[in-house]
Amino acid sequence: MLEIKDLHVSIEDKEILRGINLQVNPGEVHAIMGPNGSGKSTLASVLAGREEYEVTSGSILYNGQDLLEMDVDKRAHAGLFLAFQYPVEIPGVSTATFLKSSVNAVRKGRGLEELKPVDMLKLLRQKAAELEIDPKFLQRSLNEGFSGGEKKRNEMLQMSLLEPSLGILDETDSGLDIDALKIVADAVNKLRSPERSFIVVTHYQRLLDYIVPDFVHVLSQGRIVRSGDKSLAFELEERGYDWVREKA
Amino acid sequence: MAETLQRNNTDQLTRFSTLFAQTEQSLNGHSTDATRSIRSRSMEVLEKTDFPNRRSEDWKYTSVAPLLAPEWVLPSGSQTAPRAQAPGTGITIHFQNGILDRANSDLDTLPEGLLICSIEEALEMETERDRVIKFLEQEIVTPENAFIPLNGAFARQGIYLRLKKGVRLSSDIHFVHSNESTGAPLLISPQLVGIIESNAEMRITETFQGFGGTYLTNILNRFEVGANSHFEHYKFQLESPAAFQVNNTKAYIHRDSTFSNYNLELGGALVRNNVVTIMLDSGITSNLYGAFLGIDRQHLDTQTFIDHAFPHCQSNELYKGILTDRAHGVFNGKVIVRQDAQKTNAYQQNSNLVLSPTAVMDTKPQLEIFADDVRCSHGATIGQLDENSVFYLKSRGIPDAEARRLLQLAFLQEVLDNIEVEYLHEYASDLLIAKFEKASA
Ligand SMILES: Nc1ncnc2c1ncn2[C@@H]1O[C@H](COP(=O)(O)OP(=O)(O)OP(=O)(O)O)[C@@H](O)[C@H]1O
Ligand SMILES: [Mg+2]
Numbered sequence A: 001m002l003e004i005k006d007l008h009v010s011i012e013d014k015e016i017l018r019g020i021n022l023q024v025n026p027g028e029v030h031a032i033m034g035p036n037g038s039g040k041s042t043l044a045s046v047l048a049g050r051e052e053y054e055v056t057s058g059s060i061l062y063n064g065q066d067l068l069e070m071d072v073d074k075r076a077h078a079g080l081f082l083a084f085q086y087p088v089e090i091p092g093v094s095t096a097t098f099l100k101s102s103v104n105a106v107r108k109g110r111g112l113e114e115l116k117p118v119d120m121l122k123l124l125r126q127k128a129a130e131l132e133i134d135p136k137f138l139q140r141s142l143n144e145g146f147s148g149g150e151k152k153r154n155e156m157l158q159m160s161l162l163e164p165s166l167g168i169l170d171e172t173d174s175g176l177d178i179d180a181l182k183i184v185a186d187a188v189n190k191l192r193s194p195e196r197s198f199i200v201v202t203h204y205q206r207l208l209d210y211i212v213p214d215f216v217h218v219l220s221q222g223r224i225v226r227s228g229d230k231s232l233a234f235e236l237e238e239r240g241y242d243w244v245r246e247k248a
Numbered sequence B: 001m002a003e004t005l006q007r008n009n010t011d012q013l014t015r016f017s018t019l020f021a022q023t024e025q026s027l028n029g030h031s032t033d034a035t036r037s038i039r040s041r042s043m044e045v046l047e048k049t050d051f052p053n054r055r056s057e058d059w060k061y062t063s064v065a066p067l068l069a070p071e072w073v074l075p076s077g078s079q080t081a082p083r084a085q086a087p088g089t090g091i092t093i094h095f096q097n098g099i100l101d102r103a104n105s106d107l108d109t110l111p112e113g114l115l116i117c118s119i120e121e122a123l124e125m126e127t128e129r130d131r132v133i134k135f136l137e138q139e140i141v142t143p144e145n146a147f148i149p150l151n152g153a154f155a156r157q158g159i160y161l162r163l164k165k166g167v168r169l170s171s172d173i174h175f176v177h178s179n180e181s182t183g184a185p186l187l188i189s190p191q192l193v194g195i196i197e198s199n200a201e202m203r204i205t206e207t208f209q210g211f212g213g214t215y216l217t218n219i220l221n222r223f224e225v226g227a228n229s230h231f232e233h234y235k236f237q238l239e240s241p242a243a244f245q246v247n248n249t250k251a252y253i254h255r256d257s258t259f260s261n262y263n264l265e266l267g268g269a270l271v272r273n274n275v276v277t278i279m280l281d282s283g284i285t286s287n288l289y290g291a292f293l294g295i296d297r298q299h300l301d302t303q304t305f306i307d308h309a310f311p312h313c314q315s316n317e318l319y320k321g322i323l324t325d326r327a328h329g330v331f332n333g334k335v336i337v338r339q340d341a342q343k344t345n346a347y348q349q350n351s352n353l354v355l356s357p358t359a360v361m362d363t364k365p366q367l368e369i370f371a372d373d374v375r376c377s378h379g380a381t382i383g384q385l386d387e388n389s390v391f392y393l394k395s396r397g398i399p400d401a402e403a404r405r406l407l408q409l410a411f412l413q414e415v416l417d418n419i420e421v422e423y424l425h426e427y428a429s430d431l432l433i434a435k436f437e438k439a440s441a
Helices: A040-048 A072-077 A095-111 A119-131 A135-139 A148-163 A176-192 A231-239 A240-248 B001-025 B035-050 B119-123 B128-139 B148-154 B389-395 B399-418 B422-440
Strands: A002-011 A014-024 A028-035 A053-060 A078-082 A090-093 A164-171 A195-203 A215-220 A225-227 B091-096 B116-119 B159-163 B172-177 B187-189 B191-196 B200-208 B215-225 B230-238 B244-253 B257-267 B272-280 B285-295 B301-308 B314-323 B328-337 B347-352 B360-369 B375-383
Touching: A002 A040, A014 A040, A014 A053, A028 A135, A028 B187, A040 A053, A040 A078, A040 A164, A040 A195, A040 B191, A053 B272, A072 A078, A072 A095, A072 B389, A090 A215, A090 B389, A090 B399, A095 A119, A095 A135, A095 A148, A095 B389, A095 B399, A119 A135, A119 A148, A119 A176, A119 B128, A148 A176, A164 A176, A195 B360, A215 A231, A215 A240, A225 A231, A225 A240, A225 B091, A231 A240, B001 B035, B001 B148, B035 B119, B035 B128, B035 B148, B091 B116, B116 B119, B119 B128, B119 B159, B119 B191, B128 B148, B128 B191, B128 B215, B148 B215, B148 B244, B148 B422, B172 B187, B172 B215, B191 B200, B230 B244, B230 B422, B244 B257, B257 B301, B257 B422, B272 B399, B285 B301, B285 B328, B285 B399, B285 B422, B301 B314, B314 B328, B314 B360, B314 B399, B328 B347, B328 B375, B347 B360, B360 B375, B389 B399
Parallel strands: A028 A195, A028 A215, A078 A164, A164 A195, B091 B172, B159 B191, B172 B200, B187 B215, B191 B215, B200 B230, B215 B244, B230 B257, B244 B272, B257 B285, B272 B301, B285 B314, B301 B328, B314 B347, B328 B360, B347 B375
Antiparallel strands: A002 A014, A002 A053, A215 A225, B116 B159
């Protein structure tokens, strides 16, 4: 599904990622943990196609294709989805309009018919209900004035609508209370299947009680310094990142 | 440059004088004394008034040279231009190149308390004559610019409108101007004198729809808004790509009244708006909203003036524009808060997106405050689309061009969201979307 090889990434001549190797197979859930500023969001951004990051060397294959050559919108069509750590607020674009445009654009990109307005409305309502989002919410400007939790839930709404084959969650759990956390985890677990994979970036082991990972990686100073199974997350929670750094 | 303009000015004035003499002769008595007297008076003033040049602060960014170059002729009464549609149902008055199209207008079925007729007819009415003369002369004799007497000299069948006190009009009035020139450049001179008496409520729209050719729509609107009244005025400007428009709109507002002006500027090669609100007493609210979208080489200029002379008044002003290709936008928002205008609330914002390196926006908020106990704010911004937002939309599968269009529409939507009437809000949105589609085609 995803194969990252010796990825080096810089921004403004500062090297942030310094040789990342990561293989994600269909159906797997990988958790990425690591201290602030270690490069987790940078990795997620490069996967999504942000242009200000310069890939100085290395490669990323996504379903056998060179991901770095793909346009941002085409990546979404191909099934890649990033739930942003800080979703942008877009005044004047209603959430509903945005979701409709997005769903139809992705469907078109996947060679499917656009949804009829009634079917679209039904789909939006149903998915919103699953995430316990008030339908009135959809009339508001995209993310504008949303609370942190509302923004995160809105990201999950987009993910469940677009049904990606690789979902990347960048700290979607940060700042959520336990009820909201469960809703987010539910959305992910509903999508889990032998074909679908997830990369879950988090600071907190707690999330991994609900979204149980197959692998846990620790990112530090632009490198994966340690990988293990879910027990690594507990160990980290107990001993902190210094322990990993020392061992690395 | 200045010299050439001066010469143009003189040449054009001579041509206007000749055109005027010819027209008056051809009318040959088919015109009442009263209207002839207003036209002659206007011509006299025009002959003494220079057309604005760029040395004047208010015309710094807009050269009127393109308006003075053509050999203008007047529209004949027998135009067969296609007829534009009104934004919605209501009382519709159609014009073809500025000439009232009686056959297709709802002049015979006006509701109780509403008078709409030609200025010529109003001048024949004992009850209206003095007011019409007074109001027109007030604008023409000491005009803010030469285009006002130009309108006065060549307007034929201007419109007079009076809404009686206490009347709340349940139908909106739509003035629909269909403009087209198939031959020589046409000078079109719509004129509207509107009186909304006290405790009255009315909404009017003006649509200027071009069907091609070179012409100049030179508008004069003069409104009197009586005490404790509500008046909404909309202008949807969709002139032809080679057409010009100059719009002088002035509202005199009396105590406790609300005047709201909405402007959607989409068409025309060179367009100049002067929107002036004079607040004559306390308790008045003036709302000025405008959105413009300039493409190709369009030049869209808006000047607004809000005069706060009395205490406890409020003005809200929001203008937003998008310029692309080689388009040039101008906004100059003048607000004066005079010494006696304590407790004034005056807000003004002009925000613009300039989307190509060859597009230009000149914006100049001009707030002059002489009172001390007031709340005033103003701001002007010129920027580009937020690339973070573009990225966010693209990451959800929306192609680049569509993402940008969505964001541009959203940018202007903030202005349209001040239109509370649903069908007009929808109409304005649809016009915008259509123009965006044209822009990206
Ligand atoms: N646009 C940018 N310009 C300059 N430096 C940047 C930019 N984005 C990230 N960085 C730097 O790159 C480093 C890694 O940032 P990144 O956001 O990837 O970390 P992170 O692991 O996601 O941190 P956190 O846990 O706080 O979210 C940091 O030092 C950050 O300051
Ligand atoms: Mg981060």
